[in-house]
Amino acid sequence: MGKIISCNNQKGGSGKTATSVNIAKGLADEGFKTLLVDLDLQGNTSSKFREDFEEIDGIVEAIQGKADIEKVIYGTDFENLYIMPSKLEWLDCLEEMAREDYLMEEQEKTNTSVMRIRKLLDPIKDEYDVIILDNNPSYKTILKNCVYAADLIIVPVNIDRNAIKGVDYTIRYISKVIKEAEEDIKPGFMILITKTTRTKVSRECVELIRRSFPGIVFDTTIANQIAPAEKQTFYDDYFMIDNPETRVGKDYKSLVLEIRKEMEL
Numbered sequence: 261m262g263k264i265i266s267c268n269n270q271k272g273g274s275g276k277t278a279t280s281v282n283i284a285k286g287l288a289d290e291g292f293k294t295l296l297v298d299l300d301l302q303g304n305t306s307s308k309f310r311e312d313f314e315e316i317d318g319i320v321e322a323i324q325g326k327a328d329i330e331k332v333i334y335g336t337d338f339e340n341l342y343i344m345p346s347k348l349e350w351l352d353c354l355e356e357m358a359r360e361d362y363l364m365e366e367q368e369k370t371n372t373s374v375m376r377i378r379k380l381l382d383p384i385k386d387e388y389d390v391i392i393l394d395n396n397p398s399y400k401t402i403l404k405n406c407v408y409a410a411d412l413i414i415v416p417v418n419i420d421r422n423a424i425k426g427v428d429y430t431i432r433y434i435s436k437v438i439k440e441a442e443e444d445i446k447p448g449f450m451i452l453i454t455k456t457t458r459t460k461v462s463r464e465c466v467e468l469i470r471r472s473f474p475g476i477v478f479d480t481t482i483a484n485q486i487a488p489a490e491k492q493t494f495y496d497d498y499f500m501i502d503n504p505e506t507r508v509g510k511d512y513k514s515l516v517l518e519i520r521k522e523m524e525l
C-alpha cells in the first residue's frame with residue numbers, strides 16, 4: 261500500500277523543497293516507486309524536473325477536474341521517480357479551497373474541503389510505494405488537507421532564533437486538526453532540524469528543540485552547506501543526497517534510512 265509523506269511548515273525557506281526532492285531521489289534510488297507532488301505555486305520542485313511545468317497539465321488541472329490524475333503524472337530522467345507538477349494558478353485553487361473551508365466551518369458542516377488532496381490521490385495511491393507532497397509556505401487549508409492525506413508529516417525547521425515559535429505553531433495546529441477530525445486519522449509527525457552548523461549556538465538550538473519536542477524530532481539533522489544546495493538549484497541532474505562526500509549528502513542518506521524505519525518501508 262502506498263505511503264504518503266508530506267513536508268509542511270508555514271515558514272518559508274525552511275527546507276521543505278530540499279527535503280522533498282532529496283528524500284524522493286533517495287527512496288527512488290533504493291527501488292521504491294516514488295511520486296513527487298508539487299503543491300507549491302512557486303513550482304520549485306516542478307522546475308527541477310520539467311522546464312515546461314507552467315505549460316503542461318498538473319495538480320491544478322487535476323483538482324479542477326479538467327484532467328485525469330493519471331494524465332498529470334510524468335516520468336523523469338531518474339528511475340522510479342515520477343512528478344506531478346504545479347504552477348502559479350495553484351494559488352487560485354488554494355484560495356478556492358480556503359473559501360470553501362471557511363464557509364463549511366461557518367455552517368458547521370462536514371468539511372469535505374479538507375479531503376480534496378486525499379480524494380485526489382486515492383485512485384493512484386497504490387500504484388506507488390511512496391508519494392511525497394512538497395508544500396507552499398503557508399495556507400492552513402492545505403495543511404489540513406495534508407494532515408488528512410498523509411501517513412507522515414515532516415516539519416523541517418531552520419536553526420534560528422524564531423524557529424521554535426514557528427514550529428510550535430505548526431505542531432499545535434496539526435495536533436488540533438487530528439483531534440477535531442471527524443474521521444479516524446493518525447498521521448505521524450516529525451520535526452526535521454535543517455541548516456545546522458558546527459557552532460555552539462547551533463548545537464544549543466538543536467538541543468533546545470529536542471528538549472521542547474521530546475520524541476518527535478528526527479535523530480538526523482541536515483547540515484547547512486551552501487555549495488551543494490546552490491548546485492542542486494542550478495543543475496537538474498544534481499541532488500545533494502547523491503553526494504556522499506558532503507555532510508549534507510550523508511545527512512539526507514541517513515534521513516532516508518530513518519524515514520524507512522519510521523514508516524516500515
Ligand SMILES: Nc1ncnc2c1ncn2[C@@H]1O[C@H](COP(=O)(O)OP(=O)(O)OP(=O)(O)O)[C@@H](O)[C@H]1O
Nearest residue numbers: 271272273274275276277278397483484485486489
Ligand atoms: N542544507 C542546506 N544548506 C544550505 N542551503 C540550503 C540547504 N537546504 C536548502 N537550502 C537553501 O535554502 C533555501 C530554502 O530552501 P528550500 O527551498 O528547500 O525551502 P522551502 O521551505 O521549500 O522554501 P519555500 O517555503 O519558499 O517553499 C534555498 O535557497 C535552498 O537552496
Ligand SMILES: [Mg+2]
Nearest residue numbers: 276277300304
Ligand atoms: Mg519550497
